[in-house]
Amino acid sequence: MKLFLLLGLLFTVEIALAGNIRTIQVSSKEMRTIYLKLGQSTVLRFKETPKKVVVGNQNYFNVEFIGNDITIQPQGPVKTNLFVYGEYHTFGFILNAGNFSGYDDLVNVSWKSPRMSKPKKIKLSAKTLNKSLKLKSKLNCSLEKVTELKPNFYVLDFSLFNNSKNAINIKDVDLFLTRSKIKLPEQRLIFSGQRIEKNLGIKGRIFFNLKKKEGFTLQFFNKDDVNRLIISRQFL
CATH class of the missing domain: 2.60.40.1860 (Protein-arginine deiminase, N-terminal domain)
Known part of the structure; x- marks a missing residue:
């Protein structure tokens, strides 16, 4: 024992x-x-x-x-x-x-490797417009959609079509957004081409920031020829 x-x-x-x-x-x-x-x-x-x-x-x-x-x-x-x-x-x-x-x-x-968090999927919020603007110079703008790329940052997609008999230089064309007749800050306009030949069209986009989800006005110019359209809050 x-x-x-x-x-x-x-x-x-x-x-x-x-x-x-x-x-x-x-x-x-x-x-x-x-x-x-x-x-x-x-x-x-x-x-x-x-x-x-x-x-x-x-x-x-x-x-x-x-x-x-x-x-x-x-x-x-x-x-x-x-x-x-x-x-x-x-x-x-x-x-x-x-x-x-x-x-x-x-x-x-x-x-010990750090854990990699899965990237969050960005849900793009797109609103279809189906609106159009016409100028006396027979340049037409078809508004397609507004997409929210991230909070308060948007892109407006549109197409321009030339119904006139002559080509249009894109330098004479301008589109921008205003609110209460004041141009919205931090917006950028781009086109897919430099000229719009007769009976042809090009694509365009306006990137812009909005601090408030309120309606705005699209201003459409070809030299001195102008037209405008109000885009309401429901499309944001």
């Missing part, structure tokens, strides 16, 4: 004195603590080959390279930092050396 008690006691002491074998993940935003015991060596095992180490207080630590492992043996009860430069990442640790019963024997180290 006494023999079994003695063996049990020795087994309990052996477990208490044994070190830990654990796996940790290290990232660029986190320093992980390694628990060292005086008179014992601790192995850090990496998936990538360590190239260089920098120890904050190198006088109290003996560090050796063995393949993908780094062995660390403390020379005194000191706490410092350790940086391990691998093939692809830099690992940061806090070395805590003392007479710990729960020290680390072997630490398997892996890199």
Whole structure:
């Protein structure tokens, strides 16, 4: 009976004195603590080959390279930092050396990649217009749709068609948005061509910002020939 008690006691002491074998993940935003015991060596095992180490207080630590492992043996009860430069990442640790019963024997180290959040799908809100404007010069504008690309940022799609007998230079054509006879700020007009040949058309777009979802007026010019159309809030 006494023999079994003695063996049990020795087994309990052996477990208490044994070190830990654990796996940790290290990232660029986190320093992980390694628990060292005086008179014992601790192995850090990496998936990538360590190239260089920098120890904050190198006088109290003996560090050796063995393949993908780094062995660390403390020379005194000191706490410092350790940086391990691998093939692809830099690992940061806090070395805590003392007479710990729960020290680390072997630490398997892996890199913790940041979680990539899925990009949010942008739901484009498009409103069909089906409205048109005509000028005396027989240049017609067909308004197609207004699309909200992101909050308060829109694009107005339209087509121009030349019903006259002559080509029209796009430099003589202008379209812009106003509210209370004041031109809306931060708007940009683009065309798909430089000339509108007779009996042909081109596409155009107006990009614009709206701080308030309120109606506005589209001004349509060809030299001195002008027409306008109110676009109400229901199309925003």
